Amino acid sequence: MKNEERLYDVLGELLYAVAKADGVIQSEEKDALKKLFENHPSGTEIIWSFEYEESKETSIDELYNKVINFCHGYGPSPIYVEFIEGMKVIAESSDGVDANESKIINSFSKDLLERFQKESDRIMNNN
Numbered sequence: 001m002k003n004e005e006r007l008y009d010v011l012g013e014l015l016y017a018v019a020k021a022d023g024v025i026q027s028e029e030k031d032a033l034k035k036l037f038e039n040h041p042s043g044t045e046i047i048w049s050f051e052y053e054e055s056k057e058t059s060i061d062e063l064y065n066k067v068i069n070f071c072h073g074y075g076p077s078p079i080y081v082e083f084i085e086g087m088k089v090i091a092e093s094s095d096g097v098d099a100n101e102s103k104i105i106n107s108f109s110k111d112l113l114e115r116f117q118k119e120s121d122r123i124m125n126n127n
Contacts, residue, residue, distance in 0.1 A: 007074055008042035011083055012049025014067045014108065017060045018087045021100035025054060032093035036086060064104060068111050076116045084109060 019029040033050055037043035053063060071080070084105065091101035 003074060004079075005042070005045065006070070007077065007079055008045050009049040010067050010070050011042075011079075011086060012046040012051075013053050013058075013063050014083060014104075015046070015086055015090050016050045016053040016058070017063045017067070018090050018101050018104050019050075020054075020060055021091075021104050022098045023100075026094035028094040029090050032089055033086075036089050060104075064107070068108065071112060072115050080112060 015033060016025075019025045019033070033047060037046050040046065071077075087101075087105045087108065088097070091097040091105065097105075
């Protein structure tokens with residue numbers, strides 16, 4: 001599996017974590033997921049990954065750490081904008097964004113920005 005394909009699998013995992021953050025996955029969240037990615041080139045993989053994690057009932061913390069570690073290794077990518085937008089759509093789809101969902105969304109953005117800023121600073125200081 002190519003890294004970009006794996007990145008989209010990870011997106012499905014992350015979206016599952018956001019949907020599950022409030023304790024239960026609502027049908028509105030699953031509907032929003034399917035609608036958001038129905039015409040996406042990797043939509044089938046994203047939805048499959050979400051549903052796979054749902055069937056396993058994977059721990060949110062374990063899954064989040066797995067996702068963020070993969071993204072750190074993958075490096076900077078414009079695809080992360082899709083991650084953040086997708087998380088917001090899923091979280092807002094059922095009764096608005098709750099504190100746990102917001103925490104995951106903000107942590108993801110912050111973790112990646114900090115990591116990639118440090119890399120950028122290191123590269124700039126070496127030149």
